[in-house]
Amino acid sequence: MIEKIKGFRDFYPEDMLVRENLFGTMRKCARLFGFLPIDYPSLELLDLFRTKSGDELLSQTYSFTDKGKREVTLIPEATPSTVRLMGSRKDLPRPVKWYSIPKLWRYEEPQSGRTREHSQFNADIFGDSSPEADAEIIGLACETLESLGLKGSFEVRINHRQIMEKIMNMLGTKDLVAGLNIIDRYRKETRENMLEELTQNLGSSKNAGLLIEFLSDKSKASEIAKTIHKHFPSLDLSELVKGIDETIRILESWGYSNLVFDPATVRGLTYYTGIVFEGFDINGKYRSIFGGGRYDNLTGLISGQDMAAVGFGMGDAVLENLLREKELWVIPRERSRYLIIPMKEETRKYALELAGSLRKSGVDCSTMNNVKSLSNSLKSASSGLYTHAIIVGPKEMETGKVTVRDLSSGNQEEKRMDEIH
């Protein structure tokens, strides 16, 4: 027996039926918001990811040199490929709204909610820098989770990169990127470590203390201005706050709740330029369900043409953890699956003919291809693969009707073929 590769997953029908439904919901929601599907290779030149990231990310790619001596990698994220597609089609009317559900790979130690191969629902809007576009992106993420039955089970933590940059600069940061990186670890570190690292970064323990007070002040999203003013009364960020306020107002008008302003959400990636956000389960038990933000400069780096862009990614692993916890990881109620049971040898051919015509009319069915006692046949039929059994014996052949048995209730009735669906 050959083992499968570490950190990769097999999926059996009982999970695939749920997963297909999950991805179906994502596609349906994307289309509701006016996004169109794209896809791209699983393998790309490593250079595509060099552009925007440092050695750290590159060391965590599933990469190798191919037979043509090219450095290639299984794609670790969706955005660079999406941007590459965007850059090759300068004829498209904007805004461009695309979604995809690629498999992504990362060479890291697997742990809860993180595997080496996962699927990620990804959506982006290009060429629209408005607060409305930000709202559409976050709204799509929210709508997807709500469609899955998670309304009220998650919150969206929202922040803005430029707000944080202004604050960090005011507090005297010596290294903005490093500073944001420290903030990104806020919920994982002890207060002492935070204070020490931020004091180092800001060169002032007083300012580090002020910043920590601010970081811990998660508030309602509608009160961003108030919260910032409370901590930094001298700072005027009204222009920036205006945009993010508008985004939040739109989201609330669409009925999405549990939006919070969280100064500690900054996202690790360096390329974000505007709004940033992450979705978490309300108990904070899992890693982020989705995350994203505005990255107006990245398209320029990859495609040579600057373009506004905002997007998010939502992985399947954490989502599955959460759905299982909420007992929502269930095979959806769907179309019936019939098993046609021939009672006698002489009815086998009839059973096959029946299957043929049922399929022509769009009914999912299989035939049992051997003849056993009826109780044994029903036992086989009740393995969970089928919702109904169709019993055909000499009697049915004569009358032209069949006996249809509901395998969950045990009820059965005589039906004409055109009554089966």
Place this chain on the structure above:
RNA sequence: GCCGGGUUGGGGUAGUGGGUAUCCUUGGGGACUGUGGAUCCCCGGACCCGGGUUCAAUUCCCGGACCCGGCCCCA
């Protein structure tokens, strides 16, 4: 890359420095000849891998792989 805990048929388990490795379940076959999705009978299937200690290792020791979880990092 680092740290902790695991690993016995497909799934769940019992047990042991020595003989045919336990039980349940699932799977296959049969009896039972149109409704007991039962019952009964039969069959298949496992000690993660490598090295060491030992007369003898599934069992003890070391290493590795994989699984679960944590760190780092987060796309």
